[in-house]
Amino acid sequence: xxxxxxxxxxxxxxxxxxxxxxxxxxxxxxxxxxxxxxxxxxxxxxxxxxxxxxxxxxxxxxxxxxxxxxxxxxxxxxxxxxxxxxxxxxxxxxxxxxxxxxxxxxxxxxxxxxxxxxxxxxxxxxxxxxxxxxxxxxxxxxxxxxxxxxxxxxxxxxxxxxxxxxxxxxxxxxxxxxxxxxxxxxxxxxxxxxxxxxxxxxxxxxxxxxxxxxxxxxxxxxxxxxxxxxxxxxxxxxxxxxxxxxxxxxxxxxxxxxxxxxxxxxxxxxxxxxxxxxxxxxxxxxxx
Amino acid sequence: xxxxxxxxxxxxxxxxxxxxxxxxxxxxxxxxxxxxxxxxxxxxxxxxxxxxxxxxxxxxxxxxxxxxxxxxxxxxxxxxxxxxxxxxxxxxxxxxxxxxxxxxxxxxxxxxxxxxxxxxxxxxxxxxxxxxxxxxxxxxxxxxxxxxxxxxxxxxxxxxxxxxxxxxxxxxxxxxxxxxxxxxxxxxxxxxxxxxxxxxxxxxxxxxxxxxxxxxxxxxxxxxxxxxxxxxxxxxxxxxxxxxxxxxxxxxxxxxxxxxxxxxxxxxxxxxxxxxxxxx
Numbered sequence: 001x002x003x004x005x006x007x008x009x010x011x012x013x014x015x016x017x018x019x020x021x022x023x024x025x026x027x028x029x030x031x032x033x034x035x036x037x038x039x040x041x042x043x044x045x046x047x048x049x050x051x052x053x054x055x056x057x058x059x060x061x062x063x064x065x066x067x068x069x070x071x072x073x074x075x076x077x078x079x080x081x082x083x084x085x086x087x088x089x090x091x092x093x094x095x096x097x098x099x100x101x102x103x104x105x106x107x108x109x110x111x112x113x114x115x116x117x118x119x120x121x122x123x124x125x126x127x128x129x130x131x132x133x134x135x136x137x138x139x140x141x142x143x144x145x146x147x148x149x150x151x152x153x154x155x156x157x158x159x160x161x162x163x164x165x166x167x168x169x170x171x172x173x174x175x176x177x178x179x180x181x182x183x184x185x186x187x188x189x190x191x192x193x194x195x196x197x198x199x200x201x202x203x204x205x206x207x208x209x210x211x212x213x214x215x216x217x218x219x220x221x222x223x224x225x226x227x228x229x230x231x232x233x234x235x236x237x238x239x240x241x242x243x244x245x246x247x248x249x250x251x252x253x254x255x256x257x258x259x260x261x262x263x264x265x266x267x268x269x270x271x272x273x274x275x276x277x278x279x280x281x282x283x284x285x286x287x288x
Numbered sequence: 289x290x291x292x293x294x295x296x297x298x299x300x301x302x303x304x305x306x307x308x309x310x311x312x313x314x315x316x317x318x319x320x321x322x323x324x325x326x327x328x329x330x331x332x333x334x335x336x337x338x339x340x341x342x343x344x345x346x347x348x349x350x351x352x353x354x355x356x357x358x359x360x361x362x363x364x365x366x367x368x369x370x371x372x373x374x375x376x377x378x379x380x381x382x383x384x385x386x387x388x389x390x391x392x393x394x395x396x397x398x399x400x401x402x403x404x405x406x407x408x409x410x411x412x413x414x415x416x417x418x419x420x421x422x423x424x425x426x427x428x429x430x431x432x433x434x435x436x437x438x439x440x441x442x443x444x445x446x447x448x449x450x451x452x453x454x455x456x457x458x459x460x461x462x463x464x465x466x467x468x469x470x471x472x473x474x475x476x477x478x479x480x481x482x483x484x485x486x487x488x489x490x491x492x493x494x495x496x497x498x499x500x501x502x503x504x505x506x507x508x509x510x511x512x513x514x515x516x517x518x519x520x521x522x523x524x525x526x527x528x529x530x531x532x533x534x535x536x537x538x539x540x541x542x543x544x545x546x547x548x549x550x551x552x553x554x555x556x557x558x559x560x561x562x563x564x565x566x567x568x
Contacts, residue, residue: 113313
């Protein structure tokens with residue numbers, strides 16, 4: 001079962017010939033779905049685009065691309081990228097170990113991987129801050145060697161590593177479990193070492209899934225707010241993430257400014273969603 | 289047999305990888321979880337108990353439960369309707385609809401809050417209308433419920449859709465031949481078949497609903513004792529340097545997360561059994 005994740009998209013049955021279903025209830029079910037989707041998601045999301053258009057292009061660009069906003073995008077997207085790279089490497093190790101090996105504590109490890117899905121972000125935020133603060137459990141060690149994490153941009157990366165891990169593990173895991181051992185046997189027969197087999201046979205097969213997990217972790221990290229604001233320090237131009245800048249501008253009643261940054265974030269979200277869809281189509285072809 | 293299996297890594301490599309995975313998960317996930325409880329009980333169980341039974345904390349707990357109790361059932365109904373339409377029927381634009389349902393996953397929680405402010409806030413589309421009728425949505429319960437529904441929107445649908453697709457339509461078609469009505473099909477055939485998936489989706493949606501911070505924070509207005517949910521109360525206490533109380537409330541949320549994970553693991557284990565018994 002791979003449905004247990006937020007990451008694995010249900011495979012739509014689209015390439016089949018369309019035929020009228022024998023079961024009743026489509027108009028009602030579809031009616032409820034589309035009404036609810038429109039009321040909760042589509043109409044509210046369109047509000048932000050209409051609002052951003054109502055201020056005029058010039059005002060929009062000035063707000064969306066102000067120096068402070070640009071610094072915030074750099075921090076949000078840059079730390080999301082770095083955190084996603086770290087998680088892609090170690091998440092692959094965790095997924096590999098969960099799929100291929102038997103060892104004591106495996107069930108517990110597997111359950112623990114989902115913690116970021118279940119633990120409220122604010123809780124993660126204050127816990128990470130307590131650990132990495134200069135007097136914290138890990139922070140005090142780091143402080144001795146002159147490294148500061150909390151209240152610095154590095155703190156943002158620490159929070160996003162926490163948030164992103166399950167996306168990589170849960171996307172790679174089901175695909176890794178499907179990789180046929182026969183391919184690996186063939187490689188070994190042809191004289192490949194274990195490392196060569198992994199690099200040239202296994203890795204290319206699971207690469208789209210790894211990229212999907214990476215993209216999901218990145219997308220989530222770029223928009224993340226709760227876990228970051230406690231540990232980041234929130235200095236404008238230095239350690240202020242884009243979602244926080246939206247909140248700050250809302251508190252100053254600068255709705256146009258908040259909307260402009262919100263639109264930029266949304267466009268990136270849509271692009272990521274599109275990319276993730278494409279990656280998943282790629283993965284299905286590769287495994288099939 | 290001392291010869292190494294060419295399809296298996298060496299013992300040392302295996303041990304190294306397992307230790308690396310355990311160390312990484314320990315560092316990234318387990319230490320923060322432990323820190324929540326360590327800080328919550330730093331001044332003893334008395335201080336912890338006092339912090340979670342304080343009136344503002346109690347009202348935050350009540351509000352959190354109320355928001356989840358409204359948002360989760362609404363998304364449950366939606367999830368079942370969406371799954372019935374998508375998994376049991378074919379229609380034009382189905383793939384696109386599935387993508388739209390996933391949309392809230394990729395939207396920043398802060399943006400999710402912002403859109404409802406733009407709709408229902410003082411300067412929003414419906415702002416003047418609401419003011420005339422004396423209804424308050426933003427900085428009040430309805431806005432917090434709306435933001436929570438938005439962020440938990442895809443959870444149940446996307447757990448149930450693949451499960452319903454996997455099970456096909458033969459059970460329903462058989463019941464239909466025996467004269468069952470549409471509602472009887474749903475109630476007696478389809479829903480019992482996907483009950484684990486439903487429960488699973490509800491579990492995840494509930495955890496997110498109770499723990500949502502960004503979206504709810506934007507629309508709540510942070511009125512103490514009135515519009516503070518537990519995560520918001522954690523922030524308020526933390527910003528007042530009342531760390532023990534902040535971590536005490538946080539420990540309740542962490543407990544909720546642990547219960548969610550335990551139930552989730554149990555369901556996965558249970559579900560695997562059910563699938564195996566059916567010969568899948």
